[in-house]
Amino acid sequence: MQVGFLLAAVQVDMLSEAQxxxxxxxxxxxxxxxxxxxxxxxxxxSILRDQPKLIEHALSILDKDPKASVVKRFTxxxxxxxxTVRGEEEEENIxxxxxxxxxxxxxxxxxxxxxxxxxxxxATRIARALNSAxxxxx
Numbered sequence: 240m241q242v243g244f245l246l247a248a249v250q251v252d253m254l255s256e257a258q259x260x261x262x263x264x265x266x267x268x269x270x271x272x273x274x275x276x277x278x279x280x281x282x283x284x285s286i287l288r289d290q291p292k293l294i295e296h297a298l299s300i301l302d303k304d305p306k307a308s309v310v311k312r313f314t315x316x317x318x319x320x321x322x323t324v325r326g327e328e329e330e331e332n333i334x335x336x337x338x339x340x341x342x343x344x345x346x347x348x349x350x351x352x353x354x355x356x357x358x359x360x361x362a363t364r365i366a367r368a369l370n371s372a373x374x375x376x377x
Contacts, residue, residue: 253347253353253354253355253356254287254290254353254354254355254356255353255354256353256354258286258287258290258354259354259356261286262283262286262287262356262364263364265282265286265368266364266367266368267367269282269367269368269369270367270368270370273370274368274369276369279365279368279369280298280365282368283361283365287361290356293356293357293358293361294361296358296361297358297359297361297362297365298362298365299327299358300324300325300326300327300358300359300362301362301365301366301371303325303327307325308371308372308373309324309325309362309366310322310323310324310325310362310363310366310371310372310373311323311372311373311374311375312363312366312367312372312373312374312375313375313376313377314374314375314376314377315376315377321333321334321335322334322335322363322366322372324339324359324362324363326341326359332359334359334360334363337354339357339359339360341357341359343357343358344357344359344360
């Protein structure tokens, strides 16, 4: 029974190369042009239409506390950056472009060649597109 649950989770979080590239290109484009929230969400649903649970989980993280920044972007002097995302259990997950420190990402990415997108990575991309991540210069 647990194996079936794990396989279902793996299918939900695996993205095709085309989805990954579209999301990356669109996120950068949206961040530089001040796109409205409705357009951001509509585009995410369009690109990831076969991943509704992933989108719902990422949005639940972002909607958790509208007064506090759930996603923080840290940038160093050489303009490299990473994000932290406060998860549903208040834990801080560290996210890079293709990596998240959450246990689900580690479990799902083991032995797979496809791109893995956890809810924390998607939350960073949505926050970046909306310019809503708290910026911290390290």
